[in-house]
Amino acid sequence: MARVGGVELKKFSSFKIGGPADNFFIAKNAEEIIEGLKESRRMLFPLKKTVFVLGGGTNILWGDRGFKGLVLKPEIKTLEIIDGNKIKAGAGVNVSELLSFAAENDLSGLEWSGGLPGTVGGAVFGNAGAFGGEIKDCLKEVISLDLKTYGIIRRAAPECEFSYRNSIFRKNRGEEIILEAVFNLSPGERSEISDAAMRNMRYREERQPLEHPNIGSIFKNVPAETLAPGVIERYGLNIKTDPFPVIPTARLISETGLRGLSFGGAMISPKHPNFIVNVLDASSSDVVNLIEVVKREVHGKFGVRLEEEILNLSRF
Numbered sequence: 610m611a612r613v614g615g616v617e618l619k620k621f622s623s624f625k626i627g628g629p630a631d632n633f634f635i636a637k638n639a640e641e642i643i644e645g646l647k648e649s650r651r652m653l654f655p656l657k658k659t660v661f662v663l664g665g666g667t668n669i670l671w672g673d674r675g676f677k678g679l680v681l682k683p684e685i686k687t688l689e690i691i692d693g694n695k696i697k698a699g700a701g702v703n704v705s706e707l708l709s710f711a712a713e714n715d716l717s718g719l720e721w722s723g724g725l726p727g728t729v730g731g732a733v734f735g736n737a738g739a740f741g742g743e744i745k746d747c748l749k750e751v752i753s754l755d756l757k758t759y760g761i762i763r764r765a766a767p768e769c770e771f772s773y774r775n776s777i778f779r780k781n782r783g784e785e786i787i788l789e790a791v792f793n794l795s796p797g798e799r800s801e802i803s804d805a806a807m808r809n810m811r812y813r814e815e816r817q818p819l820e821h822p823n824i825g826s827i828f829k830n831v832p833a834e835t836l837a838p839g840v841i842e843r844y845g846l847n848i849k850t851d852p853f854p855v856i857p858t859a860r861l862i863s864e865t866g867l868r869g870l871s872f873g874g875a876m877i878s879p880k881h882p883n884f885i886v887n888v889l890d891a892s893s894s895d896v897v898n899l900i901e902v903v904k905r906e907v908h909g910k911f912g913v914r915l916e917e918e919i920l921n922l923s924r925f
């Protein structure tokens with residue numbers, strides 16, 4: 610465990626945007642997290658600084674001025690099989706590593722996550738989902754650390770209050786660190802698991818602008834029931850079930866004609882307009898400007914207030 614100041618957060622972001630963190634440390638296990646927090650609290654808390662838990666940095670918009678506080682990256686990389694069909698994974702394991710480990714052990718249930726970037730901790734925090742699946746579907750238990758008391762909390766999946774891109778961990782952000790998660794999987798055929806995961810990865814490669822730095826979909830999809838009567842028919846919008854009836858936000862943005870709009874070094878992806886891509890050393894304010902334009906135009910045309918899916922720390 611090493612605590613350092615001035616670490617450039619852009620190095621820890623798939624967007625390649627973000628200024629320095631006042632303090633930054635990487636911990637390999639719960640003991641190192643507690644030790645690091647105790648030391649940091651002695652130094653930082655008199656100044657009322659904040660703790661931010663970082664996973665793979667694939668869903669965060671950092672500010673250009675960085676983060677005035679402590680960024681803690683729990684790199685807990687443990688992976689083990691329990692009772693034949695369960696996997697216990699550390700929060701710092703990449704979801705892609707978890708999926709490969711499941712396939713190697715003939716365990717099915719995570720194929721929907723093929724190509725999903727980020728860590729187990731980040732996926733549990735945001736109940737990540739794709740292709741009709743969500744992390745909550747195969748989760749048995751989550752083990753976390755209470756940041757105030759340093760006590761260990763064990764929650765069965767139903768106690769994690771999962772909903773669309775949400776969980777108790779997101780609702781209580783800053784209060785707990787996810788340490789490990791236990792997944793309940795079913796026996797499967799290795800080649801079928803790998804093929805299904807590969808199909809999802811290829812789908813992403815074809816439709817998502819993976820050639821440029823990005824943080825995935827900027828906005829949540831829009832629940833179909835929130836659109837005014839007649840709007841769906843007037844624009845010929847398709848309803849998708851993911852995991853409940855939604856209108857893909859990419860389609861709404863596309864209808865506003867904003868594909869390809871750029872501000873500074875950031876651009877609304879022409880390939881997938883719910884993605885903003887960093888094409889030329891973008892600043893976080895370039896991205897924020899585009900976010901505001903999209904919100905305004907989509908509201909003006911469809912009467913819908915878009916909700917951000919990303920964690921926007923640009924004004925921190």
Ligand SMILES: Cc1cc2nc3c(=O)[nH]c(=O)nc-3n(C[C@H](O)[C@H](O)[C@H](O)COP(=O)(O)OP(=O)(O)OC[C@H]3O[C@@H](n4cnc5c(N)ncnc54)[C@H](O)[C@@H]3O)c2cc1C
Binds near residue numbers: 664733735786
């Ligand atoms: C190309 C691309 C495609 C994507 N596609 C999808 C998709 O299909 N579906 C989807 O849901 N998301 C998608 N995303 C967004 C992102 O990959 C997911 O949200 C992912 O689960 C974030 O994980 P992370 O480890 O990168 O978390 P980070 O971005 O590092 O953090 C996200 C949040 O999780 C919290 N967090 C992380 N680890 C912990 C921990 N151990 N304890 C407590 N809190 C923690 C952080 O504090 C932060 O608030 C995509 C992103 C990209 C770049």
